[in-house]
Amino acid sequence: MSEEELNALQRGYHKRDELEEFDALPPEEIVKEKRVALIECVEEIPCNPCAVVCRQDAIQKEGLCTPGKVDWNKCSGCTMCVAVCPGLSIFLQQIKDGKGYVTLPYELLPAPKVGMTVQLRDRSGKVVGEGKIVNPTYQARGDAYPRWVVTVEMDDPELSYEVRAIKIPEE
Amino acid sequence: MVDWRIYEHPILEFDRGKEVTIYLDGKPMKAFESETVAAALYANGLREFSKSIKYRRPRGFFCAIGRCSACMMEVDGVPNVRTCVTMCKEGMQIKRQKYPADYLNPVLNLMKLPPAVYMRLMTKPSFIYKPAMTVMRELTGLGAFKKELPGPAPATMGNEGTLETDFLVVGGGPAGMQASIEAGKRGADIIIIDDKDRLGGQLLKQTHTFFSDVKYAAGKRGFKLGEQMIAQLSELPNVKVLTETSAVGYYPKEDVMLMKRPGNATLKVRAKKYLVSTGAYEKTLVFENNDIPGVYGAGGVQTLLNVFGVKPGNRGILLGTGNVALMVAYHLIQAGIEVVGVYAPSFRRVRGYFVHAAKIQRHGVPIVTRHTIVKALGKNEVKGAVITRLNPDYSPAEGSQFTVDCDFICIGVGLNPAYDLVQLFNPKMVNNGTLGGMVPIRDKTFRFAPNAYIAGDCGSIEEATTAMLEGGLAGLYVTEALGRGDEGVTTKIEEYTHALEEDRGSPFSTRLKAAIEEITVENIEEVLS
Numbered sequence: 001m002s003e004e005e006l007n008a009l010q011r012g013y014h015k016r017d018e019l020e021e022f023d024a025l026p027p028e029e030i031v032k033e034k035r036v037a038l039i040e041c042v043e044e045i046p047c048n049p050c051a052v053v054c055r056q057d058a059i060q061k062e063g064l065c066t067p068g069k070v071d072w073n074k075c076s077g078c079t080m081c082v083a084v085c086p087g088l089s090i091f092l093q094q095i096k097d098g099k100g101y102v103t104l105p106y107e108l109l110p111a112p113k114v115g116m117t118v119q120l121r122d123r124s125g126k127v128v129g130e131g132k133i134v135n136p137t138y139q140a141r142g143d144a145y146p147r148w149v150v151t152v153e154m155d156d157p158e159l160s161y162e163v164r165a166i167k168i169p170e171e
Numbered sequence: 172m173v174d175w176r177i178y179e180h181p182i183l184e185f186d187r188g189k190e191v192t193i194y195l196d197g198k199p200m201k202a203f204e205s206e207t208v209a210a211a212l213y214a215n216g217l218r219e220f221s222k223s224i225k226y227r228r229p230r231g232f233f234c235a236i237g238r239c240s241a242c243m244m245e246v247d248g249v250p251n252v253r254t255c256v257t258m259c260k261e262g263m264q265i266k267r268q269k270y271p272a273d274y275l276n277p278v279l280n281l282m283k284l285p286p287a288v289y290m291r292l293m294t295k296p297s298f299i300y301k302p303a304m305t306v307m308r309e310l311t312g313l314g315a316f317k318k319e320l321p322g323p324a325p326a327t328m329g330n331e332g333t334l335e336t337d338f339l340v341v342g343g344g345p346a347g348m349q350a351s352i353e354a355g356k357r358g359a360d361i362i363i364i365d366d367k368d369r370l371g372g373q374l375l376k377q378t379h380t381f382f383s384d385v386k387y388a389a390g391k392r393g394f395k396l397g398e399q400m401i402a403q404l405s406e407l408p409n410v411k412v413l414t415e416t417s418a419v420g421y422y423p424k425e426d427v428m429l430m431k432r433p434g435n436a437t438l439k440v441r442a443k444k445y446l447v448s449t450g451a452y453e454k455t456l457v458f459e460n461n462d463i464p465g466v467y468g469a470g471g472v473q474t475l476l477n478v479f480g481v482k483p484g485n486r487g488i489l490l491g492t493g494n495v496a497l498m499v500a501y502h503l504i505q506a507g508i509e510v511v512g513v514y515a516p517s518f519r520r521v522r523g524y525f526v527h528a529a530k531i532q533r534h535g536v537p538i539v540t541r542h543t544i545v546k547a548l549g550k551n552e553v554k555g556a557v558i559t560r561l562n563p564d565y566s567p568a569e570g571s572q573f574t575v576d577c578d579f580i581c582i583g584v585g586l587n588p589a590y591d592l593v594q595l596f597n598p599k600m601v602n603n604g605t606l607g608g609m610v611p612i613r614d615k616t617f618r619f620a621p622n623a624y625i626a627g628d629c630g631s632i633e634e635a636t637t638a639m640l641e642g643g644l645a646g647l648y649v650t651e652a653l654g655r656g657d658e659g660v661t662t663k664i665e666e667y668t669h670a671l672e673e674d675r676g677s678p679f680s681t682r683l684k685a686a687i688e689e690i691t692v693e694n695i696e697e698v699l700s
Contacts, residue, residue, distance in 0.1 A: 009520035012492070012528030012538040043525045044677045046636075047382035049390035064384055065677040084390050086380035087526030108505055108534075109181045125535035143390040144380050146182060165533035 013123040014040060016161055025161065026072050026093060035077030035094035035101065039068050040123075040164075041087055049084040049143075079103055079149050083139045092151070093160050099153055100160030101134070106148040110168050112136040119167040120154060129159055131166070173216035174201075177480040181505055182378045182392070185480035191261040207368075208254035208265060209235065209242045210479035218464040218552045220244055220254065221268055224312050229551045231464025235471035237366050237417075238452040238589070241462075244268060249435070250314025255474075256415070258368050268314045331438040336362045336411075338649055339428060339442035341418045341592060344372025345635045346627025346642030347448035348400040353646030353663070355407040357655050362440055363410060364430060366417040370404065371397035372450060374635060376473040378502055382524075383636040383674055393635060394477070413438075421445075421595040426622070444622055444649045447593050448642060451586035451607065451628040456490060459546030465553025469499045469583030476506050484579035488556055489513040490544055494523035494634070496583030497538075500531045503581075510536045511575050515584075516543045516561050524679075545572060547580055556580055588629045596620035599698050605686035607632030614695040616648035617641065621699070624649060631687055633680075640671045 008014045019025050019040060026036050037058070039050065044065040051061040051068055058074035059081060061067075081090045082105050092103035106112060116133045135151040152166055177185070187203035193211060194200065202211035209232050212220070219229040220242045232242035237256035245266040246252040254265070289311060294303040308315040338354055340347045343365035351363045363370070377393020388396055404410050413430075416438070420429040428445065430438045453468030455461065467483060469491070475481045487503060489496045492515040503510050513531070515521075517540045521528045528538055541561050548555035560571035587608045594600065598611035598619045610630055611619035619625050626645040627638035644667045647660050675684050692698055 006540070007520075009525060010517075010540055011532075012521040012525065012540075013532045014529070040529065041526050045382055045524050045526070045679065046384070046674045046677050047389060049385050052385045063676065064673045084380075086382050086390055087524070088530045089526045107181050109179060109507060111181075121533055121535060123529065123533050125532050125537065127535075143395075144392065164529075165535075167535070 008042075011124075014042075015123070023069075026070070028095075030072045031093050031160070032095050034075075035092050035103070036072045036075045037070050037077065037081050037090055037092050039070055039081075039090050041067050041085075041089040043067065045087075047086060049086060050081040050090060053080045053084045055080065079137070082149050083142065083147060084144055086144070091164060095157040095160060098157060099155060100157040100163075101151055101153055102160050102163045103135075103149060103151040104164060104166065106136075106150045106166065107146075108168075110170060112148055112150050112166075112168060116168060118152060119169070120152065120159065120163040121165040121167060122162040123164050125165070127167070128162055129154060129156065131159075131163070133166075172201075175214045175216065175482045177476070177482055177506055180480065183394070183477060183480065187480070191259055191263075193259050193263040193265060195265050196267060197264075202259040204259060205368075206259050206479050208244070208246060208252075208257045208259055208263065210255075210475060210481050211259050212254065212265070213475060213483075214479070214481045219267075220464070222312060223462070227312075228462055229464055230462070231466075231552070233455075233466070233471055234453055234468045235474040236452075239468075245314055256366055256368075258415070268312055269309075329436050331432055331436050333427065333439040333441060334362065336360045336440060336442045337653055338362075338444050338446065339440050340364070340446045340448060341428070342372065342448035342450055342627070342629070343367075343370035343412070343414075344448060344450050344627060344638065345374050345397075345400070346450075346638040346645070347372070347446065348397075348404060349639045349642035350446050350448065350624075350626060350646030350649070351410050352400065352403050352407070353643045354650050354653075355404070355410040355646075357650045357660065358409060359650060359653055359655060361407075361410045362413060362442070363404070364413040364416040364418060364440075366415065368414050370401050370412060370414065373470065373473070374400075376470070376477045377498070377635065378477055378505060379498055381636060384670060387670060388636045388639065396635075418449075418592055421592065423595070423597060442622075444624065444652060445596075446624045446626060446642075446645055446649065447596075447629060448625070448627040448638075448645075449589040449592055449629045451588050451632055453582065454585045454587055456544070456582050456584055458544050460549070461547060463547060463549060463553060464551065465549065465579045466547055467579060467581050469495045469581055472499055472579075472581045473502060476502055476508075482506065482508055483581070484553075484577070485509065486511060486577045487579040487581055488544075488558075488575055488577050489581045489583060491515050491583040491585070492517050492521045492523055492528070492538060492540065493583060493585060494527055495586075496581070497521075497523045497527035497531060499581055499583055500536055501527070504531065504534050504536065511577050512536065513538045514542045514544060514558055515540055516565060517541070518561075518563065543567075544580070548574070553577065553579055586628060586632045588632060590629060593619065593623075593625060593629065596623045597699070598623075601690060603631075603686050603690060605682050606630075606690070610690060612690050612692055612695070612698050614692055616652075617645045618648070618652075618695055621696070631683065633683065637671060637674055640667050640674065643667050644671070 094101040131152040131154040188205040230241040337360040340363040374397030381388040559567040613619040626641040
């Protein structure tokens with residue numbers, strides 16, 4: 001059976017068009033205007049830290065088990081939800097001056113530093129290019145610490161729709 | 172020198188305590204006081220701990236939590252010690268149990284009888300029983316007590332008497348701890364026991380952040396939650412914590428539970444109410460060579476990695492796509508260990524939460540569904556695995572076999588409730604596949620016998636948050652049954668019940684909820700009589 005025939009639940013990761021169908025990805029005009037959160041969590045699981053932590057009230061969750069939806073008009077791109085999401089499934093995306101920016105949670109070694117060149121991986125783990133770390137913040141407080149919230153810059157803005165992980169090369 | 176310990180970890184800091192020297196067959200090895208013997212030996216590169224009794228197959232350890240018996244060795248002259256729950260001490264002498272009659276075994280094997288039968292047949296007539304038994308135990312590799320034990324044996328192998336208490340909690344995982352906290356806050360005298368050197372159960376191995384409601388566990392890392400609960404318990408003077416203590420039997424006539432204390436001493440505890448929260452043990456998979464060292468339960472790998480900071484290997488594969496397997500894959504990535512792939516026969520979907528699957532795949536670990544393992548390669552330790560694709564009827568697809576190069580195989584295919592102790596209360600047991608196996612019929616207050624309650628995975632295989640909530644509820648119901656109930660208790664019960672309901676509100680729990688309803692009755696006395 002080829003991979004094409006599998007759906008997202010059988011593969012264990014989404015493709016971009018599947019997430020678009022689910023309205024999980026922010027529209028282009030929004031990401032060109034500001035940095036916003038996107039939630040790639042489409043399953044009904046009992047969880048609510050993202051909705052509780054959001055100060056802008058931008059994440060709606062009807063019940064404990066309904067997946068969260070972001071109101072992109074309200075979202076200020078503060079990264080709080082990225083820092084708390086237990087499923088590591090919230091990211092921030094922005095396209096600015098022709099470059100793509102993705103903010104993602106990072107819980108591995110080696111520790112990220114500003115200016116590092118890193119490998120960019122898409123949702124399936126495939127290396128799709130190289131990027132530069134622009135803003136690593138260390139979550140030293142809160143329940144989920146230690147966790148890094150890292151923003152990476154990529155030259156191809158289209159990649160910001162795909163990149164969901166980074167690999168920092170060992171020194 | 173070989174050292175498999177992890178010194179840098181993104182989440183955990185390993186406080187190993189004082190360095191000590193232990194001896195394996197006379198050879199000195201570096202160990203730490205906070206390590207179990209098995210972890211220390213593993214860190215020093217030992218993979219084969221013992222040999223199987225009948226066919227002399229190599230045995231490493233499998234579960235690392237004192238449930239299987241693959242890691243039994245002779246420690247300070249005492250044979251058959253579970254090294255995975257025995258802590259290292261300075262100068263400890265560890266021996267692989269010797270088989271002076273290894274050459275004889277083909278003869279014994281020809282008889283195709285299990286060792287227990289040799290022991291019955293070959294120790295007769297009765298006047299030769301004692302010497303014959305010693306010889307037979309040595310021959311079959313079961314080990315025999317030496318005449319003189321080193322150290323102050325008579326003092327430690329004593330009897331610690333009988334304790335009386337209101338509430339005895341067996342198992343210090345999330346369920347047991349929460350029950351002790353809730354009942355302890357309301358003044359009951361409590362003893363909580365666990366067979367490890369610390370409370371916390373499987374919570375201490377969870378480096379990832381939990382789901383659920385922020386009011387309870389959500390967003391917190393499991394091991395921190397465990398540490399918080401341990402701290403809460405230590406503030407309650409009426410809660411007595413006994414670690415390295417195993418419950419080995421319950422005697423309904425005498426209404427007393429027998430325990431094994433460190434140093435093989437015995438202790439009896441008589442309680443007004445008992446809570447069994449013994450958790451679960453790992454299921455295994457049937458495939459060729461599934462018994463060689465290097466094939467582990469997911470819990471075993473978690474213990475090595477996250478409790479003792481010891482690498483299980485350099486390159487591994489995982490079997491199963493449930494939450495446990497997916498989480499262990501993530502823990503391995505965090506520890507910098509290469510995971511070649513996660514293989515499972517799942518056809519309909521990845522069995523665990525989608526977000527768990529997504530977070531390991533984006534780090535380059537493929538989840539290969541519709542595949543399963545055929546055999547493990549290697550003689551004395553795992554050298555690789557043969558994987559095959561499956562047809563929709565679960566038969567192996569011809570010509571699709573391939574070999575994966577790896578040095579450990581981690582099985583995460585589910586858990587069985589640890590019901591051994593439950594059965595001693597003479598409950599009504601039923602086999603329920605959705606709940607993981609044999610579970611007792613209980614009433615709405617989690618009571619399954621006149622004086623015994625159940626909570627957590629040993630009653631139904633779920634996850635840590637529900638175990639905590641169940642434990643809390645059981646603790647509150649026990650408080651009521653002890654006559655300490657008040658309005659506060661009733662409100663708290665309502666709150667917990669609501670939370671449990673919400674936690675089980677996802678489509679993942681639909682079948683589970685129905686199964687729990689099936690085994691919950693109004694009046695437990697009617698069922699038992």
